[in-house]
Amino acid sequence: MLKNFDINNLVRPNVKDLKPYSSARDEYQSTGTEMVFLDANENPFQTDVNRYPDPQQRNLKAELAKIKSVSRANILLGNGSDEVLDLLFRAFCEPGKDNIVTLPPTYGMYKVLANINNIENREILLEPGFQPNVDKILRETDAGTKMVFLCSPNNPTGNSFSEEKVLEILENFNGLVIIDEAYIDFSEKQSWLTKLQEFPNLVVTQTLSKAFGMAGIRLGICYASEEIIQILNKIKPPYNVNELSQQRALIRVLNLDQVNSEVTDILKQRELLSKVLLEIPFVEEVYASDANFVLVKVDNANKRYEQLLAKGIVIRNRTTQPLCENTLRFTVGTKPENEKLITALKSIN
């Protein structure tokens, strides 16, 4: 276990000393009784969205807390997980001074956010099998390393990281371990959310963009200790999740049966697609996936990508990513979409 973990040693001094903006809706919350709101310079005429949204998204957080078995105080919501990740950089990483560790091939936003925030990004390639090299990660971290990003299931490889390896990092790295679980709902592996109480340095991010089918509303979720959430709350824009997104997200999370049935369907399609892909002559390897996409090694990724594009099918060419030479990433679509893909793949040579 981490003996001297203290979040106050990680947070940027200016953030620690910051007095956050207090919005009208922070200072007074509706109690449901008939009140006259003349505090926020809103237009009083009804449009359904003439009022500012709840800056703390209480209704949505209450429902998420219930379905994820965490406390509301352990949740921060953002305009997509991209905003959540950016808030983590801005709260904990001093520009031009601190560094982070990422494990390519992985989600491209960590690197972009590091660049935007002028934070050194120490890249430590995954090992064959796309697993983290724990010894190297721990060797490369120093007092300036504020965060290690683990994406599990990983994008674009689709695999989950070994539980022992993640544990070893959590137990030995004295900064924040961010586990990006954007694809966790497609996996049979347990979420790291269950370990939140155990590890004060654990941050889990999830999103409504993938399994929940709500990429358009931009709703990202951060789960962490109350102390970490309080710090992020200090620096987040007051109204970062708009009213329409809060409403639509709530409707969706109240309809888990529908989400689960879509996930079941996607998983069935993933297994089918993975099997049929193996029969395509120019396919060399189909990597096992815990997500809603499949990474595939082919003979010539650029050529196959262009051929599919010409047939009206857009996939992701990952050939320039480290360890991903000549790979393509296929998102699992509906049954008819996947059938179109298979027909197209069988027709090109």
Ligand SMILES: *Cc1c(COP(=O)(O)O)cnc(C)c1O
């Ligand atoms: C798609 C994806 C996200 C989602 O980001 P949003 O901003 O919530 O849409 C986050 N992390 C990874 C690894 C992803 O692939």
